[in-house]
Amino acid sequence: MSHPVAGALAIHGALPHALLAAAQSPHHYDKLTHAQAAVLAILQGVAELFPISSIGHTVIVPKLLGWNIDQSAATFLPFVVALHLGTAIALVVYFWRDWIEILTPMIRSVSTGKLGSTPQERIGWLLAAGTVPAAILGVLLEKPVKHALGDARVAAVFLIVNGFMLFFGERLRLRAVAALAAARGDAATVSLNGGPRPIEALGWTEAVVIGGLQALAFIPGISRSGVTIVAGLAAGFSHEAAARFAFLLATPVILGAAVLEIPTLLGSDGRPLLGDAVVGCVLAGLAAYTSVRFLMRYFTTGKLGPFAVYCWIAGTLSLIVVLARG
Amino acid sequence: MDQRTTIFLGAIAAAVLLVIIAGFYWTGHMFYPTGVHHKHAVLAIVLAIGALVVANFNRPSSAIARR
Numbered sequence: 553m554s555h556p557v558a559g560a561l562a563i564h565g566a567l568p569h570a571l572l573a574a575a576q577s578p579h580h581y582d583k584l585t586h587a588q589a590a591v592l593a594i595l596q597g598v599a600e601l602f603p604i605s606s607i608g609h610t611v612i613v614p615k616l617l618g619w620n621i622d623q624s625a626a627t628f629l630p631f632v633v634a635l636h637l638g639t640a641i642a643l644v645v646y647f648w649r650d651w652i653e654i655l656t657p658m659i660r661s662v663s664t665g666k667l668g669s670t671p672q673e674r675i676g677w678l679l680a681a682g683t684v685p686a687a688i689l690g691v692l693l694e695k696p697v698k699h700a701l702g703d704a705r706v707a708a709v710f711l712i713v714n715g716f717m718l719f720f721g722e723r724l725r726l727r728a729v730a731a732l733a734a735a736r737g738d739a740a741t742v743s744l745n746g747g748p749r750p751i752e753a754l755g756w757t758e759a760v761v762i763g764g765l766q767a768l769a770f771i772p773g774i775s776r777s778g779v780t781i782v783a784g785l786a787a788g789f790s791h792e793a794a795a796r797f798a799f800l801l802a803t804p805v806i807l808g809a810a811v812l813e814i815p816t817l818l819g820s821d822g823r824p825l826l827g828d829a830v831v832g833c834v835l836a837g838l839a840a841y842t843s844v845r846f847l848m849r850y851f852t853t854g855k856l857g858p859f860a861v862y863c864w865i866a867g868t869l870s871l872i873v874v875l876a877r878g
Numbered sequence: 879m880d881q882r883t884t885i886f887l888g889a890i891a892a893a894v895l896l897v898i899i900a901g902f903y904w905t906g907h908m909f910y911p912t913g914v915h916h917k918h919a920v921l922a923i924v925l926a927i928g929a930l931v932v933a934n935f936n937r938p939s940s941a942i943a944r945r
Contacts, residue, residue: 665934684928691921692911808924812917 584828588619589631593832596635597642597839600806601799601847603778603859604866605714607698608707611772612870615704624702630821633813634829638837640807643799646844650800654679671752675800678754682763683804689767690805697770708871710773715863717774718856721782728788749788751797758787763801773867776802781856791851799844882936889933896926 584592595613599606614621622628644651657673658680667673701707732749754762762783769776777798784794817829879887899908900922906914 662931662934665937667935680928684925687921687924691918812920 584621584628584631584825586828586831588614588621589825589828589832590835592631593635593638593835594839596632596832597639597836598843599775600636600639600836601643601777601802601840601843603714603718603775603781603856604863605707605711605769605773605775605778607769607771608711608714608773608775611702611707612704612711612866612874616870616873624699628825629813630817630819631825631829631832633810633817634833635836636806637810637814638833638835639840640803640810641833642837642840643803643844644807646841646848647796647800647803650796651803654800671750674752675797678751678756678759679797679800679804681756682759682801683808685760685764686766686801686805687808689764690770690809693767694770698772701771703772704874705871707772708867708874710771711863711867711870712773714774714778715860715867717782718778718860718863721778721785721856724782725785725788725791728786732788749793751789751793754787754797762787762797766801766805778856778859785856791855792848795847795851799848883938886933886936886938889929889936893926893929893933896922896929900926 592610592614595609596606599609610623614623623632653672654676657668657670658676661668661673667677701710728749762780765779765783766776768774768779777795780798780801781791781794784797785791787794789797817826900919902908903915903919903922906912908915908918911918
């Protein structure tokens with residue numbers, strides 16, 4: 553005998569066979585409530601930009617709160633897409649002046665066929681070089697990695713690992729600054745970007761490597777912004793410059809991934825969640841804008857230490873609770 | 879053949895290859911991952927455009943003009 557919910561869905565023919573199969577199985581999942589959608593949206597907007605892993609938090613928090621949500625379900629994907637779209641729009645809005653300064657000379661160069669020499673244009677091409685490996689690895693690896701490691705216990709362990717990465721990132725910066733100062737034969741000087749090395753001084757290989765390292769963030773618990781900020785610090789950037797480069801680098805990746813999935817949002821799978829998706833997009837966008845605004849101010853003087861401590865505590869407590877619940 | 883011409887021809891070849899890969903993904907003939915993947919196809923097209931931009935910066939005529 554089929555499950556009554558599955559029978560009702562079959563009559564209306566509103567959902568795909570995969571969801572019907574899920575409803576027929578004894579392990580079917582609850583529908584996302586408006587409150588849960590709002591919490592997940594704010595969580596995504598904040599955790600995507602803070603170096604604390606958004607994927608890790610969206611795996612761990614529902615588990616800790618006892619929410620029976622299948623985040624890999626076909627009907628959940630459009631909601632996630634909307635949240636990413638909101639986050640990307642917030643980044644574009646916050647950095648709109650930077651993007652105009654970057655894109656204007658780039659477009660001019662493409663039209664004339666000659667590379668310009670302004671720092672903004674070089675930053676633009678460095679971002680393009682960094683985005684290519686991130687996009688390729690993202691498209692090829694995101695689903696297999698998330699599918700293989702999308703467990704709250706694994707996410708909690710990697711959140712602790714993320715904390716160590718942030719902690720050692722500060723050490724890497726000290727080494728990089730000392731190496732740059734030694735190479736110049738003077739004490740570490742401060743550039744216009746507030747650090748020993750301006751963003752435009754980054755090499756092409758370094759940009760490609762930093763961009764590729766974003767793929768590590770597909771592991772739940774490892775933060776995309778954390779990885780890129782640490783890589784920027786290791787390259788000799790100030791905290792502010794590393795954060796700026798990380799957020800600028802993340803924008804085309806997050807925006808591109810969201811735009812590619814818009815047909816899913818507008819398709820039959822997305823319609824039941826469209827209301828929640830729109831509200832979630834706005835909430836995630838507001839949370840992301842507030843976060844990036846805070847972080848850019850914080851990193852003028854602040855360091856990664858507090859985020860490392862948070863990751864250690866949150867990861868350890870989550871691991872204990874999840875293991876205790878079985 | 880100078881370096882600029884080599885980069886130009888390499889970028890054009892890469893663009894053509896990426897368009898072919900995009901076609902394979904769109905029609906489901908690519909070996910990894912198997913199946914129809916429109917998102918992968920769109921990415922391949924974007925990368926092909928990127929390769930054309932690289933080719934544009936390394937046009938042999940541009941090199942001649944600089945000299």
